[in-house]
Amino acid sequence: MGILNTLFGNGISAELQETISQKLKACTDPTSKQDLESLKALSALQFKKGVLKLTVSLPYPCKSLWPNIEQNIKHELSQIDEIETIEIEFETKIVSHDAQKGVSPLPNIKNIIAIASGKGGVGKSTTSVNIALALQQEGANVGLLDADIYGPSIPTMLNIKEKPLSEDGKSMQPLPAYGLQVMSIGALIEEDSPMIWRGPIVTQTLTQLLKETNWSDLDYLVIDLPPGTGDVQLTLSQQIPVTGAVIVTTPQQVSLIDAKKGLKMFEKVEIPVLGIIENMSTHICSNCGHEEAIFGAHGGEEMAKQYKVDFLGALPLDKRIREEADQGKPTVTAEPSSEIAQKYRHMAHKISAQIGIKKRNYANVFPNIVIQNN
């Protein structure tokens, strides 16, 4: 009967346990498609005088999916005669998962998601910001690091005007924006000053930004990487404990060629690619509503198939995405119930659910054991 067996209190017959267990097998998580028992998402189960109490702890943030899951569980369990009332509580339980071999996890950051693109200007920063906001809205504690050192645009997109404070002169407080903890090289320099840096300095600065920011108990840190697949990205990928990478591309060939190089780079450094996002997939005319694939159709989707990674979804080329990012209030926050925000949330679910079912990392759970020979 599996894990359910250990969750039941006393006074419940073996047959009823078996019936409940069978019914719960039909209740799946809509993102990972795994049943809740296999997902180890059932953390408390009690049955007393016709009342069944159940706690569902999901390993990824998905508050907007809870009503559907609840309805599904109630539908299944209400078919059992002995059960008169069903009480369900939900919680989000995000733990740290394995990063690439040989790189230790950072304190206060459970999981790092790197967002990369081969080419510049494909919408990587816009996607990073909206995905980070979607993860946060869905119940996670999220940080965002703008590592796009040559064109830091995240302070503009999140309307961050102030500079980070340092209480001890050594480390910096992250900047708050719509519930996110944010750090960006853009918050440290003047908006119009050019960044003419060489590789080693860039890498050093980024590692510093990451390690000297006082992140507070992050479930996810989303890193908006600089575009390209050069030495900088490679070094970063080897020094920072990345749980998984997401590749943003537009559907046209010139962008896809570089996106493929990015994917290969992550494979080389053993960072799992969580999937591909196709941005500016089609253009919908704001006058007549006509949809046109100006950059070609399904390029990202086909690339995902070719490399056997998840296709996380497609976003249209839509004026609102640009306008809202420029105004410092990205779409997920500006229009949370819009179809576009829903697409970003769906991508955030897919990314975080994949992380949620990965192998757990126990490095920050167990204390260091030191054997002293006195």
Ligand SMILES: Nc1ncnc2c1ncn2[C@@H]1O[C@H](COP(=O)(O)OP(=O)(O)OP(=O)(O)O)[C@@H](O)[C@H]1O
């Ligand atoms: N789906 C979209 N629809 C409309 N505009 C978009 C979309 N995605 C991004 N943009 C706009 O395209 C421009 C470039 O986007 P963004 O800065 O996110 O790209 P990037 O890949 O991070 O660029 P860089 O390589 O310079 O860092 C921005 O003005 C942004 O608002």
